[in-house]
Amino acid sequence: MLSDIEISRQAKHRPINHIAIKLGIEASELSLFGDTKAKISLDILNRLQGNVEGKLVIVTAVTPTPFGEGKTVTSIGLTQGLNAIGKCATACIRQPSMGPVFGIKGGAAGGGFAQVVPMEELNLHLTGDIHAVSSAHNLAAAAIDACLFHESRLSREEYVAQSGSDPLNIDAKQILWRRVVDHNERSLRNISVGIGDNNGPVHDSGFDITAASELMAILALSRGLKDMRRRIGRLILALDTQGHPITAEDVGVAGAMTVIMSDAIEPTLMQTLTGDPCLIHAGPFANIAHGNSSIIADKIALKLSEFVITEGGFGSDMGFEKFCNIKVRESGRAPDTAVVVATLKALKANSGLESRNDINLPDMERLVAGFANLKWHIDNVSQYGIPVVVAINRFPTDTEEELQWLKSAVAETSAFGCEVSNAFSEGASGAEALARIVVSATEQASEFRFLYPLESSLEAKLMAIAESGYGAKGIILSDEAKQQLSQIKAIGLDGLGICVAKTPLSICHDPKVKGIPKDFDLPITQFKINAGAGFITALVGKVMTMPGLGVKPGYLNIDINEQDEIVGLA
Structure with a gap:
């Protein structure tokens, strides 16, 4: 199979103004950056004020692993699949940071035949x-x-x-x-x-x-x-x-x-491989910030589309929790359903069982043990009162026996439904089945609820996230955190929400703990005031707000070839 950048480069991109016109954006509301991307003026919201909003779908995932769960692949593939079955769908995703692009994670354009194009323009600078x-x-x-x-x-x-x-x-x-x-x-x-x-x-x-x-x-x-x-x-x-x-x-x-930042307030319009609209706006990480794209992009897309697909960073304990308890409070718009992305590899890796077997090979023991992690995330999302759909992002090495077992296991949970997604290898057609089940899920009654009332104390909000959001038995404040908490209260900011900064590699604060952590306290080391954003950040464990480069960073693979084309982006 071709690399992501080769697939992107061989795609026939439609002029971005054609994508805009098809979506319902007028020429006067568009600032072109060449033929592949454009800024959307916020004046559009005045014109669209009377439009009925579409359905909002938030994509999240199981606990991340080094193998990649394909959350953005699923988000873009689902958008393509919805359009393929005759729905008008728009994706809203975050702008990639060059830290991960040149570090270890790579870009954030999706991949295979479910990606935003041109992927190099999305991953490098975009519109600044x-x-x-x-x-x-x-x-x-x-x-x-x-x-x-x-x-x-x-x-x-x-x-x-x-x-x-x-x-x-x-x-x-x-x-x-x-x-x-x-x-x-x-x-x-x-x-x-x-x-x-x-x-x-x-x-x-x-x-x-x-x-x-x-x-x-x-x-x-x-x-x-x-x-x-x-x-x-x-x-x-x-x-x-x-x-x-x-x-x-x-x-x-x-x-x-x-x-x-006056131009940055405008979302950027791009397209998927199949010419479907995608709004790119903002880029907060989910482990050290609130991990979701912008309210403005969602609002524009909801006024123009039947379905809007957005995503929260990392697992449901991270970006999804912050989507619900931070973003929804600010936007006033709850999601209509949630999609939890899982892979056979991820569940095996989250099993906590040691094995010398290749994780790509069948291993029912590890899959069964790792299913507990998926069930935890299904239950975690369900407690917010919205329907849950599980998307199994298929890899070429996955066996039918294991896939069928996983679908049967999901059927015994509180999830509304489950479908295998082949969006990476097949694009829109590989996500049509998933799209249909998501449409059905959005038609179900939902009773969205927050994890905590905003008027409760900061300690109570933290306890709610620790206990209901992570399964902890309590919280422990460092001496520095206690002093900062007193300072926050003295300033009068204890009415703000909470944004927990922690490792994404485990449901708890310790990245080495896999599966479902039990009987642990959440250690709060520091607090950071974000009065402008409207929340207090609680730093947990050894979380860092500045990543470091690894011994073999991604920039080693990135260069210009003999045809002056960018190579090595992933």
């Missing part, structure tokens, strides 16, 4: 949104450090006379706004800034990956440009010497940050 987030974020970091510098060298009278405003009395030990870059760079996790003559005061800082920036979360959760401007103004950059928050509005940088 991630770079805009980086620039706006780092402007705020420069602004707060500049204020600190001038406050330290001038008297109060001199500062007021030269700046025209009162000093902020910044506490150099309480600057909360780090810098970002869209690459994996562990050496920048912890740094000192202000070193050298006339550059200080010296203070500790560091870098996160851009996908972890609060601005990325704001981009994904904003309802429009004015809402984004308000949220950016609420960003807490530092504390003053009295422990009071200093916001981007206080520093005077919020307006400039919004201007940098």
Whole structure:
């Protein structure tokens, strides 16, 4: 079979304005970036205000493994399959970060015959949104450090006379706004800034990956440009010497940050291999952020389509939980059904059983043991009150005997249905059966419910996620986390939601624990205030907000060939 990039390159792409017209987007609402991608003006929402919204489907998965579960493949394949059976469907996915592209995971365009094209344009830069987030974020970091510098060298009278405003009395030990870059760079996790003559005061800082920036979360959760401007103004950059928050509005940088991101607020339109529409917007990771594409993209797509397929990052304990408890609260739009993606490989890997056998070969013992992980995710999604469909993403080495056993096992659970997807190898036709069962699921009655009430205490919200979301028996706060929790309450932000940052490789905090973890406490090491995004991030265990490159990173395979074409992207 051809590689993903070869399949993408051989596809006959339709002019993107043709895709837009077919979907119902007018020429005046489109800003073209060549023939393959275009920005959609938010003015379209005014025109579509009276349109009835379509059905919203959220795609999630079992606990991730190194083999890849094919969540984006399934999302794109399902979109293609729905259109193939006569439905109008649009996909809404996140923009890939160059950290994973050049690191270990690769791109996020899907794969095989179920992908967004051109895949190299999606995976590299796209229309520049991630770079805009980086620039706006780092402007705020420069602004707060500049204020600190001038406050330290001038008297109060001199500062007021030269700046025209009162000093902020910044506490150099309480600057909360780090810098970002869209690459994996562990050496920048912890740094000192202000070193050298006339550059200080010296203070500790560091870098996160851009996908972890609060601005990325704001981009994904904003309802429009004015809402984004308000949220950016609420960003807490530092504390003053009295422990009071200093916001981007206080520093005077919020307006400039919004201007940098003013084009990024518009979703990007691309297409699948079969010419179906796909909206790309925002790119927060699900392990260190809330892991979902934008509310704006969903809203536009829902007004134009019968079905909108979106996805939450990693397993249902990660992006799906945050979709429900963070994104749905902000959008007011609950999903109509959920698709849980599983593979035979993933279930065997999640079995927790040691085996020297090739994981591609039949192994009923490990499959049966690993099924517990899939059942856990089915039950986890079901507790939100929406129908669940299981999609078995088929690999060439899968046997009919194992596939039939898995379908029979799923039939004994609370899932609405289960279907094998051959979208990777067959494209739209390989996902038609899945599409039909998803249509039926969206016709079922659902009673969506949140995991916790927003008005409950932060401790209660954390307990709800730990116990009901992960199966933990409780939570343990580090001394630092206890101090930060008291600070959050003193500032008056305990009414915000919770975004847990943890490993995606296990349902619990320990990536080595497979299957269904039991009898564990969830260790909260730190809290991070995201007042603009509207949630408090709870960092669990050893989770990092800046990934590092492995010993054999993906960039080793990426180059230009003799025909000046990009090779090695996956």
